[in-house]
Amino acid sequence: MADLFSSQDPEPAREPAREGAAPRPLADRLRPARLEEVIGQAQVLGPEAPLGAMLASGTLSSLVFWGPPGVGKTTIARLLARETDLAFVQISAIFTGVPELRKVFEAAKMRRQNGQGTLLFVDEIHRFNKAQQDSFLPHMEDGTILLVGATTENPSFELNAALLSRASVLVLTRLGPEELEALAARAEEELGRPLPLTPAAREQLLAMADGDGRALLNLIEQVAGWSLSAPLAPEQLATRLTRRAAKFDKSGDEHYNLISALHKSVRGSDPEAALYWFSRMLEGGEDPRFLARRITRMSVEDIGLADPAAQQHCLSAWETYERLGSPEGELALANAVIYLALAPKSNAAYKAYNKARGLAKSSGSAPPPRHILNAPTKLMKEQGYGSGYAYDHEAEDAFSGQNYFPDGMERPALYAPVERGFERDLKKRMEYFSQLRAKRGT
Template sequence: MPDLFDTPPDPAAAPKEAPRPLADRIRPQSLSEVIGQEHVLGPEGPLGAMLAAGSLSSVIFWGPPGVGKTTIARLLAHASDRHFVQVSAIFTGVPELRKVFDAAKLRRQQGKGTLLFVDEIHRFNKAQQDSFLPWMEDGTILLVGATTENPSFELNAAVLSRAQVIVLERLSLADLERLAQRAEKTLGRALPLKAPAREALLEMADGDGRALLNLIEQVMAWKVAAPLDTDALSTRLMRRAAKYDKSGDEHYNLISALHKSVRGSDPDAALYWFARMLEGGEDPRYLARRFVRMAVEDIGLADPQAQSHALHAWEVYERLGSPEGELALAQTVIYLALAPKSNAGYMAYKAARALAKKSGSEPPPKHILNAPTRLMEEQGYGAGYAYDHDAEDGFSGQNYFPDTVRRPVLYSPVERGFERELKKRVDWFAKLREKRNS
């Protein structure tokens, strides 16, 4: 009697006339045939080292679609002589998981281990994830999870503590070319494409091996008299949409790249990531808000106009909308990237908040307190206050911190942009203060 949730019969056993997708026909039969992921499967890689030592442990594959997560899991089961069972978190609940665990327990009693591959494991809720723990701990199952989302945010700490996270990378153009050559060998003929069109086809796959094989199947089905150029290929094929999830990892990865490119004063890179986010469908208003933050956090008083520029571009976008208003945002990207940078104001603010938290409820010194009543005068409120406009240079040099707080230096302007002028003023007042106090 077959086990529940076992892998479907091997397609190779199907009748020869049954159509099989190209991706299945050229599926690797051993880990050495896997294209890409050398950093994981090589002798020094985590999986390579595990297999060499004969001590395979539970793992979580984190990576984009079409990079071999399912294929590697199947081959790991074969290499470790375990029964392969695959479930999807989208279609499986706790009752179904119990059946899987019961079958794995029975299989273990018969001397056969089970490698349970869970696709989209991040879609399981906490209770479902917790159900894996006892079976992982007693060795009933070896868990191999696959996720496109950051495991740190999507998986329970208990699961992560019992499994090693392994990052799989998108396939490079060289990897995709090797995959295309393997497909041509299997199909017995070359792609009917000129060299530039062939490169364009690889780029259309966007690092996804499965997507490339699907594209190759389409191209191979065409009846053409001569190899096609790039324009002809683009006419027949739609470019694959860039991978972008406005609420997932790609969103945070790209805004991080954009912000750091602006901070690093690289307008070309900043424009590129700005365009990538727009192409992915990001809301321009979100980007406008982030530009204001960049102006405040990374430019500050080195260029006081940066904040106004970012706010004005936001206003222009609200009035014009897309696509015209996006040009104003693009110009802001350039302006912010080329502006002098300083986080001195940001650091001063954080230091002030830390000092305020530490000093608690210390009152201001009495000489800077108003005394609207006689009682307050008798208590010394306002006594000894020096009116700065009456002092030499319009500066009294008095202490304005609580009496118990030693005067700190919170704001340290940099020698860039407008803060050069502010630094001169800070230094000037410091000298006057020292002179007055002496």
């Protein structure tokens, strides 16, 4: 089973390559030997941070590392095993089934009997199904294993509640520009020479890594292998290296994170931010039809009747996209995004609708008042259907003010238009009819 899981102490970092052996990748040569050498993740590893506090108090518990690729999840797990004298066992949920898990647990029990604990690192732990996740629980509870899981997906959606209740979730973040620069400097020290790049090209190289430390080291290794007579400028670097595509999973957390960012930017009347997130999703491969649908939703939820034209503008943009296709039709959707961001905002209709739905559920099957029911038969007329109905067109101001709610129901206040956009006019109309209703005592 050596190809499925490994059980060994972490190898010393920066071990020199044996003569005749293939050179070790730069990322492997720069793997930290101590937690203090890890670049970034101070929010987890700092003295006052969760993991730092656990180590200081000697109360390390099972953990789930949640974060994007290349931020140190595996490295930190290895170093935890070293610092706590635990046997390090690594498996991947992609290649491991129930039979392999049983063998891992049995081996951990044997180590425990011999006086050594086991840190079991599970990469892509979210890929285990519920039954497989449940199989960890008894071994976590009796101390056979200290589980450290790694996932790029939101644990609250992908891991079951029982496992989450027994583990602390620690969020690891993308490396920032300063942290990437520190990693590049460490790579140059290992290589024994500076990278052959102008300052602008160096900045571009760091941006290409997109917060992924492992990706940066792979890029640096490529650059270091070039024979150059002069440092490369950004344009020359761009011809030699392909920029990494921005991380975007159309079915995962990033999908919902970015559409949330777009929606909130529109709601916050920031067209620049809205266009940025709209473009990020398109560049990541999002279906423009999904964006057209969500943009239209924004028009009815956040603009509403403050600008009734917003909804029609979105529908027209959607139709234009369907006629033109990509990429030409995407400009119509971008126009709609800008329009929505700059339109007057109101969620009064949205709130009124939600209140009305709640009232409809709570009022049960209360019938309409009989005076507004039609009476097509003699029996219905005898039952009072339609009796006393006032035809509004014949009333003064074309407003009878009669009751349209079920008998006995107190008149609710559902719609409260705001003092923005077209709803200013609607508010005046609401107040006008309310005054007439009070005047006529209805």
